Amino acid sequence: MIRFDQVYxxxxxxxxxxxxxxxxxxxxxxxxxxxxxxxxxxxxLKLLGLIERPTRGQVIVNHQNxxxxxxxxxxxxxxxxxxxxxxxKLLHDRPVADNVALPLIIAGVPxxxxxxxxxxxxxxxxxxxxxxxxxxxxxxxxxxxxxxxxAVVAKPKLLIADEPTGNLDPDLALxxxxxxxxxxxxxxxxxxxxxDVHLIDQFAARRIVLDEGRVVAxxxxxxxxxxxxxxxxxxxxLA
Amino acid sequence: xxxxxxxxxxxxxQTLVGSLGRIAxxxxxxxxxxxxxxxxxxxxxFLNVILQNTHTATxxxxxxxxxxxxxxxxxxxxxxxxxxxxxxxxxxxxAVRLITAEQALKDFRAASGFGEAxxxxxxxxxxxxxxxTPTIAASTPAATAQLKAGIAGLSEVQSVQLDTEWVQxxxxxxxxxxxxxxxxxxxxxxxxxxxxxxxxxxxxxNRRAEIEVMKLVGATDGFARRPFLYGxxxxxxxxxxxxxxxxxxxxxxxxxxxxHLAGLYGSHFELHGLGWQVAAGILGLSIGLGxxxxxxxxxxxxxxxxxx
Numbered sequence: 106m107i108r109f110d111q112v113y114x115x116x117x118x119x120x121x122x123x124x125x126x127x128x129x130x131x132x133x134x135x136x137x138x139x140x141x142x143x144x145x146x147x148x149x150l151k152l153l154g155l156i157e158r159p160t161r162g163q164v165i166v167n168h169q170n171x172x173x174x175x176x177x178x179x180x181x182x183x184x185x186x187x188x189x190x191x192x193x194k195l196l197h198d199r200p201v202a203d204n205v206a207l208p209l210i211i212a213g214v215p216x217x218x219x220x221x222x223x224x225x226x227x228x229x230x231x232x233x234x235x236x237x238x239x240x241x242x243x244x245x246x247x248x249x250x251x252x253x254x255x256a257v258v259a260k261p262k263l264l265i266a267d268e269p270t271g272n273l274d275p276d277l278a279l280x281x282x283x284x285x286x287x288x289x290x291x292x293x294x295x296x297x298x299x300x301d302v303h304l305i306d307q308f309a310a311r312r313i314v315l316d317e318g319r320v321v322a323x324x325x326x327x328x329x330x331x332x333x334x335x336x337x338x339x340x341x342x343l344a
Numbered sequence: 345x346x347x348x349x350x351x352x353x354x355x356x357x358q359t360l361v362g363s364l365g366r367i368a369x370x371x372x373x374x375x376x377x378x379x380x381x382x383x384x385x386x387x388x389x390f391l392n393v394i395l396q397n398t399h400t401a402t403x404x405x406x407x408x409x410x411x412x413x414x415x416x417x418x419x420x421x422x423x424x425x426x427x428x429x430x431x432x433x434x435x436x437x438x439a440v441r442l443i444t445a446e447q448a449l450k451d452f453r454a455a456s457g458f459g460e461a462x463x464x465x466x467x468x469x470x471x472x473x474x475x476x477t478p479t480i481a482a483s484t485p486a487a488t489a490q491l492k493a494g495i496a497g498l499s500e501v502q503s504v505q506l507d508t509e510w511v512q513x514x515x516x517x518x519x520x521x522x523x524x525x526x527x528x529x530x531x532x533x534x535x536x537x538x539x540x541x542x543x544x545x546x547x548x549x550n551r552r553a554e555i556e557v558m559k560l561v562g563a564t565d566g567f568a569r570r571p572f573l574y575g576x577x578x579x580x581x582x583x584x585x586x587x588x589x590x591x592x593x594x595x596x597x598x599x600x601x602x603x604h605l606a607g608l609y610g611s612h613f614e615l616h617g618l619g620w621q622v623a624a625g626i627l628g629l630s631i632g633l634g635x636x637x638x639x640x641x642x643x644x645x646x647x648x649x650x651x652x
Binding site: 154156177180181182183184188190194195196198207208210211212213214215216255 | 561
């Protein structure tokens with residue numbers, strides 16, 4: 106699903122965010138990217154969403170070499186990925202249902218189909234009763250769940266999340282993580298960047314530890330439930 | 345396929361209505377923008393209406409290619425009749441009408457109201473006059489000039505006046521003014537494009553976060569731009585309606601004094617309004633300008649929005 110091959114990322118400020126990252130994530134995996142702030146977690150996700158381009162190296166997502174995607178091809182590429190952000194990135198002047206519907210409207214899905222799928226997505230995150238509310242009327246945890254519903258409504262094969270529990274108290278954070286786990290259980294590849302190691306200890310999932318733009322530890326693919334496709338045995342690699 | 349077209353049309357209709365709702369959220373700012381567009385378009389439009397009316401009022405004068413031939417006051421009626429016959433024989437003359445000095449004085453007395461003053465005159469100060477109408481073939485400026493020279497050379501002819509001279513001058517002035525109006529229209533039309541463009545630019549800056557989110561979930565620039573294009577269309581439509589209304593009001597306000605003035609000249613001239621074709625054309629034009637202005641701004645500024 107995802108392959109990084111000797112990827113470097115240097116920002117115009119001169120900061121080197123990624124220094125030779127190579128990793129492979131198989132379809133159906135649940136992966137936590139951890140490390141201190143500035144370790145490169147966000148940079149990896151930004152490369153996955155084509156928000157940034159690598160300075161050097163190759164990023165392959167879903168059999169597509171992202172280096173070959175021209176600016177005009179970025180929107181179509183992003184529609185195949187669900188993205189969840191720490192600050193939710195919701196449209197505050199529109200009701201919850203319209204926020205969730207946005208990816209489908211962009212994709213030109215017929216109205217009746219949209220209504221059905223929006224309700225299904227809101228049901229999955231437990232917010233069916235809030236579909237007419239405005240995002241600001243909801244709690245932070247609920248807003249994050251709206252963001253997740255929006256990310257999954259178009260049924261992407263890859264879901265990426267940058268610090269999705271960053272603003273949540275531990276109970277809510279656990280709820281949100283379980284939600285991601287449920288999507289992973291039905292076959293979605295999920296990559297989550299988080300620094301909350303206590304939270305991810307509760308999940309049997311692959312953990313990639315980054316430091317100063319390098320992979321310093323990779324627990325390897327963890328066989329989880331029915332969705333596991335990786336055949337590698339989990340062998341922690343310590344730097 | 346038909347379903348896809350239907351979905352597409354439904355989306356556009358929704359965006360169209362949605363963008364109207366959005367600009368209606370700031371009624372004062374929207375009104376100001378539309379008012380500026382309306383005034384910018386109303387000025388050349390109004391001048392054009394005035395020009396059109398002047399043109400209509402003087403159109404029949406253009407046909408007056410007559411030469412007025414004033415004879416010597418010593419020349420008698422017989423000499424005038426002989427000259428008329430002589431001129432009628434010319435191949436480039438279509439008709440000759442004799443206005444006797446007596447007839448001219450009578451007309452003048454009737455028209456001027458100087459009746460009693462004229463009675464004081466011992467003899468008629470007016471000459472016999474021939475009104476010469478050239479044939480259509482000889483109505484070109486060169487041919488009429490030649491005819492004029494030929495008649496002026498005849499004996500007993502005091503002077504020859506080409507009645508078209510001042511009409512030609514007027515036509516030339518009107519042509520010049522028409523160009524000025526077009527130029528003004530083009531400049532102010534450019535102004536409308538800039539006004540809409542700037543309004544849309546500010547609108548985009550205000551909605552930067554929203555555009556960013558749309559791009560993050562896979563919207564193309566075209567999709568993000570669409571509501572702004574429709575916004576420009578609404579500004580143009582509102583401004584166009586305003587311009588037509590302003591001009592219609594101005595004409596209504598002026599029509600009575602114009603009719604009164606025309607009446608003083610014994611004319612039944614009436615000020616003509618815009619007509620629905622011109623009004624529809626102006627609406628179409630202003631919508632086009634609004635769309636173009638927003639297209640220019642939106643294309644540039646939406647491309648510049650990069651999600652972070």
